[in-house]
Amino acid sequence: MESQNAHPAAGYSSLKMQDAPASAVDGHSVTKRLQSELMQLMMSNVPGISAFPVSDSNLCQWTGTIAGPEGTPYEGLTYKISMTFPANYPYRAPVIRFVSPMWHPNVDMSGNICLDILKEKWSAIYNVQTILLSLQSLLGEPNNASPLNAQAADQWDNNKAEYKKSLMAHYKDIEELADE
Amino acid sequence: MDADITDPSDWLSTPLSSLSTLDALLRCRICRDLYTAPMVTECAHSFCSLCIRKCIAATPASEHPCCPICRAAVTEVKLRRNQVVEEVVGWFRAGAREGLLSVAREGGKGRKRARVDDQDEKRSEAASSAAAEVRRSTRARPTAYVVSTSSSTSLLTITSSYQEIPPSPEPTTDGAYVNLDDDDDGLVPCPVCDKRMTVKQVTRHIDSCLSLKANTSSSSSTTPSSSTSTKPKTLLASSSTTPPHQKRLPKIQYSMLSEPKLRQKLQDLKIPSHGNKQALQARHSEWVSIWNANVDRSVPRAKTQLLRELAAWEESLDRFPAGSRVSAEGLEEWGVKHKGDFRELIAQARRNLPKRAEAKAEVEGEAELESDKAAE
Numbered sequence: 001m002e003s004q005n006a007h008p009a010a011g012y013s014s015l016k017m018q019d020a021p022a023s024a025v026d027g028h029s030v031t032k033r034l035q036s037e038l039m040q041l042m043m044s045n046v047p048g049i050s051a052f053p054v055s056d057s058n059l060c061q062w063t064g065t066i067a068g069p070e071g072t073p074y075e076g077l078t079y080k081i082s083m084t085f086p087a088n089y090p091y092r093a094p095v096i097r098f099v100s101p102m103w104h105p106n107v108d109m110s111g112n113i114c115l116d117i118l119k120e121k122w123s124a125i126y127n128v129q130t131i132l133l134s135l136q137s138l139l140g141e142p143n144n145a146s147p148l149n150a151q152a153a154d155q156w157d158n159n160k161a162e163y164k165k166s167l168m169a170h171y172k173d174i175e176e177l178a179d180e
Numbered sequence: 181m182d183a184d185i186t187d188p189s190d191w192l193s194t195p196l197s198s199l200s201t202l203d204a205l206l207r208c209r210i211c212r213d214l215y216t217a218p219m220v221t222e223c224a225h226s227f228c229s230l231c232i233r234k235c236i237a238a239t240p241a242s243e244h245p246c247c248p249i250c251r252a253a254v255t256e257v258k259l260r261r262n263q264v265v266e267e268v269v270g271w272f273r274a275g276a277r278e279g280l281l282s283v284a285r286e287g288g289k290g291r292k293r294a295r296v297d298d299q300d301e302k303r304s305e306a307a308s309s310a311a312a313e314v315r316r317s318t319r320a321r322p323t324a325y326v327v328s329t330s331s332s333t334s335l336l337t338i339t340s341s342y343q344e345i346p347p348s349p350e351p352t353t354d355g356a357y358v359n360l361d362d363d364d365d366g367l368v369p370c371p372v373c374d375k376r377m378t379v380k381q382v383t384r385h386i387d388s389c390l391s392l393k394a395n396t397s398s399s400s401s402t403t404p405s406s407s408t409s410t411k412p413k414t415l416l417a418s419s420s421t422t423p424p425h426q427k428r429l430p431k432i433q434y435s436m437l438s439e440p441k442l443r444q445k446l447q448d449l450k451i452p453s454h455g456n457k458q459a460l461q462a463r464h465s466e467w468v469s470i471w472n473a474n475v476d477r478s479v480p481r482a483k484t485q486l487l488r489e490l491a492a493w494e495e496s497l498d499r500f501p502a503g504s505r506v507s508a509e510g511l512e513e514w515g516v517k518h519k520g521d522f523r524e525l526i527a528q529a530r531r532n533l534p535k536r537a538e539a540k541a542e543v544e545g546e547a548e549l550e551s552d553k554a555a556e
């Protein structure tokens with residue numbers, strides 16, 4: 001894109017940017033919205049989910065964890081996900097991937113997720129917290145009508161013991177993922 | 181960076197915890213901030229003008245724009261200003277929130293411990309029921325959160341300290357009335373006759389101008405009472421809510437426009453016109469949203485201010501990945517650029533956290549801690 005080569009201020013030379021504090025122009029920015037979400041996550045402390053920007057300096061790239069819901073094959077396991085926010089977030093959904101290897105009908109072996117609210121059913125009022133909770137519930141309630149992992153879907157429907165075995169064979173403890 | 185992120189949870193550790201509900205109700209669900217120029221949709225939901233306009237603009241051409249909360253169809257021209265909410269938010273933002281919060285924090289010292297424990301319980305209840313709500317719901321709808329943390333909290337005794345609340349300033353009359361037009365002579369054109377005059381003059385002039393025009397154009401007509409029908413359409417459409425000199429910008433069918441034609445449009449609007457067609461289209465669309473949302477403000481801002489907003493938006497494009505194209509290098513660069521900002525944010529979040537932790541702890545010197553904080 002041509003505009004990326006240009007300095008961001010290109011074409012705005014008539015403006016004296018230093019006149020305006022960032023807060024005056026930044027009221028509806030993606031940055032501010034993400035800051036607010038981070039604040040909410042820290043304050044509300046919902047058990048079983050967590051999310052945080054990857055580094056002290058990077059607000060468009062987050063990492064999160066999801067604890068497997070009780071009473072599902074995922075109970076007691078914790079999964080790591082990555083979240084990448086586009087410039088037009090929240091009008092567009094973030095890109096979410098499982099970083100932990102995941103055995104699930106709606107997740108492929110690269111961690112890509114098939115979930116309607118992350119695609120065509122996205123809404124600008126959804127947020128990190130609602131995404132994490134939706135993913136958590138997806139673990140216990142797969143949509144087997146259109147699976148990304150057909151074998152997992154088949155096992156889920158027909159052989160839960162086999163399902164659990166495959167799941168554990170693929171599972172990696174979150175500590176082992178530290179370098180990835 | 182804006183260091184001042186407020187949140188409905190700010191109230192939870194105070195005796196005025198039920199104000200958390202009011203605080204949440206005065207926030208736009210899209211940007212999570214207090215409403216700016218709130219607009220009500222056909223389905224009776226409210227959003228900041230800019231937020232809902234950008235939401236509509238971001239809808240793919242193949243789909244019909246819908247309400248982010250209930251998915252009912254929304255039409256941009258049917259948005260209406262939510263005047264009362266705007267006034268309440270204006271009052272809240274202008275100082276009432278801060279004043280009440282400081283009174284609440286001050287007044288909460290004595291019975292803080294009991295209250296906060298109570299609240300903590302409520303909070304976790306709220307969180308788990310919200311979680312349950314999401315789990316229960318079908319995958320299509322992680323039924324968004326209604327932030328109603330404390331529904332039944334006993335009504336707060338607002339003590340005599342209430343009088344200490346600083347009087348809130350008049351809702352933003354300070355922002356001197358602005359010239360939205362391109363020319364910088366401080367004058368605006370009459371929407372009827374295009375004669376240039378001050379804003380005050382326009383409001384007085386416009387009635388006489390209209391009746392004059394009605395008279396001349398109805399000279400062929402036999403009924404002078406038909407004057408209303410000769411009012412320009414644009415004026416009729418917006419006269420109830422918007423000062424007549426602030427015209428909304430029309431949307432453009434970008435696919436129908438060649439790159440040079442589109443570039444010319446941007447030049448005509450006197451906004452930056454560099455970049456390829458995709459960049460031009462994105463910038464024009466953003467400008468239309470910013471401009472039209474500004475028209476919805478009871479006190480619109482100057483065009484230079486809007487240009488700054490556009491520049492800030494353009495800068496955020498460089499900081500965040502475009503759509504699904506995410507380059508690792510870009511992320512690195514972004515990190516270096518915004519290191520300072522982020523530290524500040526974390527520090528701020530940490531400053532807020534101890535409020536809960538310390539309230540739980542059985543600390544004798546709690547009052548001192550609190551007064552330290554109040555002194556900040």
Ligand SMILES: [Zn+2]
Nearest residue numbers: 208211228231
């Ligand atoms: Zn908003």
Ligand SMILES: [Zn+2]
Nearest residue numbers: 223225247250
């Ligand atoms: Zn609605």
